[in-house]
Amino acid sequence: MGRPPCCDKIGIKKGPWTPEEDIILVSYIQEHGPGNWRSVPTNTGLMRCSKSCRLRWTNYLRPGIKRGNFTPHEEGMIIHLQALLGNKWAAIASYLPQRTDNDIKNYWNTHLKKKLKKLQTELDSHNLPLPPPNFDNSSTNNYDHHQFSKLLNSPNSSSSSSLYASSTENISRLLEGWMRSSPNPSRINNIDHDEMLHEAQKIQDQDGGVSNDDVVTIPNEKSSYNINCESSEVVTHEKTSPPPFTYLEKWLLEENGGQVEELMELPMIFT
DNA sequence: AATCTTGACAACCGCCTACCT
DNA sequence: CAGGTAGGCGGTTGTCAAGAT
Numbered sequence: 001m002g003r004p005p006c007c008d009k010i011g012i013k014k015g016p017w018t019p020e021e022d023i024i025l026v027s028y029i030q031e032h033g034p035g036n037w038r039s040v041p042t043n044t045g046l047m048r049c050s051k052s053c054r055l056r057w058t059n060y061l062r063p064g065i066k067r068g069n070f071t072p073h074e075e076g077m078i079i080h081l082q083a084l085l086g087n088k089w090a091a092i093a094s095y096l097p098q099r100t101d102n103d104i105k106n107y108w109n110t111h112l113k114k115k116l117k118k119l120q121t122e123l124d125s126h127n128l129p130l131p132p133p134n135f136d137n138s139s140t141n142n143y144d145h146h147q148f149s150k151l152l153n154s155p156n157s158s159s160s161s162s163l164y165a166s167s168t169e170n171i172s173r174l175l176e177g178w179m180r181s182s183p184n185p186s187r188i189n190n191i192d193h194d195e196m197l198h199e200a201q202k203i204q205d206q207d208g209g210v211s212n213d214d215v216v217t218i219p220n221e222k223s224s225y226n227i228n229c230e231s232s233e234v235v236t237h238e239k240t241s242p243p244p245f246t247y248l249e250k251w252l253l254e255e256n257g258g259q260v261e262e263l264m265e266l267p268m269i270f271t
Numbered sequence: 272a273a274t275c276t277t278g279a280c281a282a283c284c285g286c287c288t289a290c291c292t
Numbered sequence: 293c294a295g296g297t298a299g300g301c302g303g304t305t306g307t308c309a310a311g312a313t
Contacts, residue, residue: 037299038297050298058300089301090302105302
């Protein structure tokens with residue numbers, strides 16, 4: 001015998017989540033943590049299947065998700081990684097810890113695909129090819145990065161602003177108590193620094209990770225690590241553990257999500 | 272002012288793999 | 293080992309707001 005069914009298909013509610021459902025789900029995860037999604041509908045009384053609960057949490061309610069506009073830097077990373085990895089949105093999302101794979105996928109489909117198509121037209125008219133997959137502004141190959149960047153960031157191809165419809169006020173009220181007692185997530189002390197540093201240097205050598213001059217980012221199943229090779233400093237960005245309340249507060253209360261890159265440092269391959 | 276079209280995001284569907292019994 | 297599900301992932305669709313006609 002295998003596992004029992006995840007949920008009863010009869011009476012399953014579909015469509016947009018209500019603020020009340022969000023609150024119920026967040027309250028439950030606050031108490032039990034994410035995971036064991038099968039038990040969520042039965043234990044919460046939510047008329048949703050476990051899959052829907054998981055998606056709602058990972059794509060929308062999970063703390064640490066950056067809302068609002070994609071920065072040119074993020075945009076560049078997505079284009080770069082899509083060229084390298086294809087439509088492996090989860091893999092691409094691992095390099096952008098604040099963005100969900102669904103978000104990146106949507107952004108690609110609604111913005112970047114069109115943008116690149118337009119760009120290709122522009123490049124054709126300038127007799128320029130699209131940049132190679134290992135495109136990097138700092139590299140010394142013969143590609144005309146300056147002209148490419150100029151075209152990419154031209155006013156005509158800039159992304160439009162977008163706001164997420166949400167009930168952030170309700171959710172923030174609910175979460176207030178929770179996040180104040182959350183553990184300190186961002187820096188860990190119990191990891192093997194030598195091992196991490198070695199890994200970072202290896203990746204930097206192979207150009208397999210995403211790196212700028214000194215900082216290498218290693219995506220991981222549950223977190224990503226930013227490693228400064230010069231100072232040997234390792235900073236983790238947990239994907240599942242809640243960030244400090246101040247960050248969540250910022251996310252919930254600022255209409256556009258705010259600019260929080262300083263909190264979740266991103267590798268700068270496109271600057 | 273009413274209707275139609277388009278854009279953007281949220282959510283669902285179906286497939287695949289890992290894992291449980 | 294086999295049967296079967298949970299969870300993860302990518303593709304697609306649904307919904308709604310804003311702009312155009």
